[in-house]
Amino acid sequence: MDAEIKRRLRSAYIFVLKQPSSRCRPRCFSHRPCRDSRFWLGRMLVNRVVVVVGEEMRRWHRVVMDGHLRSRYRVLPRSPLFRDVSPVKQRRRCSLRHLLASLKLVILAAIVLAILSSRLPSSTPLASLPTRTALGRVLPSGLRPKLRKTPLVDRRIFQQLAELEVEPDPDERPYFSPNEDLQRMPLVTGIPENHSKKSDPEQFHCGLLPCRFLLPLRIGEQESKARLHFAQIIHLAHQLDRTLVLPNVGKSRLGACFKWPVNAYYNLAEYNSTLPSGRPALIKADTFRHWLRSQPARETTGRSVVVSLPAVVEEDPVPAEMALEIRVGTDPTDDLPSCFDHKFDSIDISDYPPLYITATAPFPGLAIHDALKPPILDDEEQDPMVLMLTYDLRNVIFEQPLPPLRYASNLHSLAKEIAPSAPYVAVHWRMETLEPNGLPNCAHALVDTLAELRERQPDLDRVWFASDYPVPLKTIARANNAPENTNSNKSCTFRDAGALHAEAIGIFVNAFAGLDGRLAGMELLELTEQAIIHANVRVGLEAELLRDAGVRGILDKLIASKATVFLAGGMGCAKRSSFTRQIVDMRLPMEADGKMENANIVDYFGSQ
Incomplete structure (x- = not known):
């Protein structure tokens, strides 16, 4: 038995030494791939010895058990010609390994050719990249790259960013x-604009x-x-x-x-x-x-x-x-x-x-x-x-008066479509930079002035309200409400409207509500999104231009200039602004043309 085990171990050692290298060359310890593989050869030898010893132990156990059972049950001994064959196969074929490696190369080459032949149209900047469909056809599901759609940002995001901008x-x-001491982040140097290709520049x-x-x-x-x-x-x-x-x-x-x-x-x-x-x-x-x-x-x-x-x-x-x-x-x-x-x-x-x-x-x-x-x-x-x-600068630089710039004819046409039918009262109340504590009293003064006007002229039943207050009047339900976040585009600088501003506007709006209000029966109007869209059907201005704060201010100015009666805030209730001054200047020709019957140039509410 010992001689048989030694023979089997010797054959196992010879079997390991005869294993071909990765290049199917004869095993030689002077060959570099062989030297690099000594560790793995040692592991193969140990594994082989364990297998051989295990097989011999199992074979010896079977022989002992076989003799014991045969002697007990009086069974003839096995023929000496019978020989166990180890289950460990000792044959390796380099040709099979070459065949498998070649098959892998052929499959890989086919995949690469399929990807290279599937491209986007050459006119696009991404023409060198494979499409999602092409990759899905040639790659298995486990190897497909997870392509994500490139995020796009359109120009609508700039309108949202502009609404968040705070200007002094x-x-x-x-x-x-x-x-010279300004410290800030780098600025965006340019944003592509949408240019029309219908006509070349002059x-x-x-x-x-x-x-x-x-x-x-x-x-x-x-x-x-x-x-x-x-x-x-x-x-x-x-x-x-x-x-x-x-x-x-x-x-x-x-x-x-x-x-x-x-x-x-x-x-x-x-x-x-x-x-x-x-x-x-x-x-x-x-x-x-x-x-x-x-x-x-x-x-x-x-x-x-x-x-x-x-x-x-x-x-x-x-x-x-x-x-x-x-x-x-x-x-x-x-x-x-x-x-x-x-x-x-x-x-x-x-x-x-x-x-x-x-x-x-x-x-x-x-x-x-x-x-x-x-x-x-x-x-x-x-x-x-x-x-x-x-x-x-803040003031004019030339002493002689200059002719004022006229507003665009399209804006005049749009203002004419939006304005209520005459007669109506126009009120301009600029609340920015005022002391908020006096605003509620100014609101009561405005209500009193409008009530007196209606007593003198009962046909004045419409009030056009132009203000820099950033909340639309239709959202005001009661006094003392807090200002809401809204996209009114009334002012680019008025961002500090507080509770006293809301209280003053609430007093004014509630005077028109119900049957008990002092101004009940009069219609309160302002520049709204719906009114602009409805009137623009006949004018045809661009929708994005109509959302511009400057355009909306000009429309308020033109509508107020055509009113029968114009009211502005007095000293302490409003800031004397060029906005009010220009409305007055546009109303002066009405007096020269004899159109000021039952009308005025400007009256003021509140203290003077």
Whole structure:
């Protein structure tokens, strides 16, 4: 038995040594694959010995049991010719391994070819990537990559972000004043706009003289005052003999970075004339950008000019010869808006340092003109082609009155469709920046004034209410309710409406409710989304433009200007604003035309 076990162990050792390598070469300890496999050969040897010993133990047990049973039951012994065969197969075939490896390579090559042959159309930027359908056809379910659809962001998200934007009140603190210590996150430099491909931009020709432009990058304050500043800038461009690049408009502001062209707010037909030099007086922003792209590289030079108020206004009058303080900056990119690199990247601003002009006296228009005109008229190198103006003043710069800008004819038509039929009363109540404690008393004063008007003129049964309060009147159920989150787009700066504001509006609204209210029977109206949509069926303005805060303010202004009676808040109950002043100016021609019978220019409620 011991000799048989030794023989079997020797055969097991020889069997392990004869195992082929991964490359089916003879086993040799000097061969590198063999040296790398010594550990695994040792494990194979141990496993083989365990198998052999186990087989021999089981065989010995069977022999002993077989002899015991045969002697007990008197069974003849087994034939010596019978021989057990070990269940361990000792044959290995390299040819089979080669066959399996080749089959794997063929399957892998077929999968790769199928993926490479399944591509997107070559016109798309993702043409080199396989489609989801192609991968599903050639790959098993367990090997298919989990492709997810690329998330898309449309332009509607920008409207939602704009509603969350908080802007400072330009009447209370500087909005565009330079601040060298400003720390902020990087700004988005450009957002692609939806351009119409139906018509190409107009071709622009400067005439016989070199092209000279005045480009307003930003104009401080909201639409009512920005409208006045824009008229001043038009006159300044005329004085400088420069073609004015029309700014864009949006969110009740004017500047180069907004979405809508300026004719969405204003009608500039009367200003579209020719300068004395023969240059066109005005040029559209898109036409100017098209002209910039047609110019040779680095040929269009520009200089940034920032015109602003001083940090501290002196009480004593300043002599006319000291009306300006001029400071030369160092970095030409300072105070440029975020869209400059995207829209006006072809303007070379490296040759001219920026100018910071501070107006320290009233009516500094002539002084600004003298500061911006070229020192030597015949030296074109000292005169940049484009003056990029950042305008942050609060008052007019020219003493002589200028004709006001007329609003767009489409907005006049839309306001006519929305306005109630005459006669009606228009009320403008600006509550922002007022002391809230006095607002409830002002609301009672407004109710008293309307009640007196109805006693004198019973046919005044409709009240048009224009205010910067950010909650629609239809949502006011009772007094003392808190303001709700709403998308009224009435003001871009009034974000601090509190309980006293809500109480004042509640007092006013409840006067129209039920049969016991002092103004019961009168209809309270305001600019609503439904009214705009219904009236726009005949006008056909773009739906996104109608949601703009500037457009809605202009509509309120036009409707109030046509009212039979106009009421505004008195001193202490409302802020005297350019909004009210412009409504009064638009109502003055009614008196000259003899249309003021049973009407007024303006009356005030509350204390004077």
